[in-house]
């Protein structure tokens with residue numbers, strides 16, 4: 421932390437070919453820069469073709485502010501019954517425990533606060549939050565976020581966790597942190613021993629690119645898992661960084677291999693200063709279409725748009741329900757195979773749409789129950805089935 425790259429001079433000393441100048445100074449005056457030496461060491465090319473470089477080095481595009489971008493698009497400030505605590509969903513609350521991060525991500529959704537002042541939650545504020553949680557026992561799940569809570573000293577973080585644990589209705593504590601990615605040496609045995617005292621503790625971390633999965637970051641994740649902390653990962657879809665299906669596939673495979681469950685893939689929020697990172701929503705859907713069938717469900721994150729105006733996370737999926745009748749739902753799988761799923765018999769009474777005449781298979785015939793599936797000819801799986809077991813073919817399946 422003490423050796424973070426924080427100034428233009430330090431940045432240029434580390435990467436002499438970076439264009440300095442007035443733009444960089446203006447960006448950094450608005451959105452602070454900090455890069456841990458470790459994270460800087462992951463940069464392979466000091467230009468915008470490098471994903472790590474893009475995520476941590478300020479660029480002039482951050483000053484572009486189309487009118488639909490907002491400082492707080494999720495309207496967290498409107499859902500703060502106590503300053504520093506967001507209460508949006510009935511059973512969950514989010515505590516902003518610090519405004520400090522070890523590395524300031526250029527795509528951060530809380531650019532309005534991250535790094536503007538580096539402060540940690542006070543005891544007085546923590547008491548106000550604990551009082552609110554006690555008065556609202558429906559809140560059973562508290563997310564400790566920031567900034568990055570794992571930049572706090574172990575003692576300060578313990579003060580937060582132990583106070584939250586004293587609220588009887590708080591069942592689960594989650595910590596949102598990018599420290600395993602940008603400062604993995606912070607995950608010490610001492611920190612893990614402290615976390616163990618406050619289980620169930622869950623951690624969601626924030627890997628965006630396979631290049632971030634290094635021996636050091638994997639070891640940090642292993643230390644947390646070995647301390648009994650289930651790990652999830654929240655990635656953000658970022659233009660030019662990870663917006664190709666193969667990159668997300670590689671990332672998800674590597675995460676699962678290292679006991680980190682891919683949890684969310686976020687559409688970039690409508691935050692000021694991140695327009696150059698935004699991808700169309702259709703790119704996320706393309707990626708989800710690509711992952712399904714290639715990866716196990718365990719390795720597939722949920723693609724969500726965290727809706728503006730505090731609308732919350734909305735899952736966005738390719739459409740797998742093709743049609744419905746009272747007797748059948750017609751579904752499609754990742755190969756394009758159409759399958760008629762029959763509804764329970766007692767729900768179908770009085771509904772008989774079966775065609776009376778000879779017909780050729782189409783979606784209506786599947787919904788009517790005349791056929792059970794329409795099978796694309798040349799999929800690998802279908803070819804294998806036909807080779808292994810020709811009797812799989814039946815007269816009413818196409």
Ligand code: SF4
Pocket residue numbers: 520521523524525527528529530531534566567568597598
């Ligand atoms: S670590 Fe999280 S809060 Fe901090 S800058 Fe990155 S995304 Fe924002």
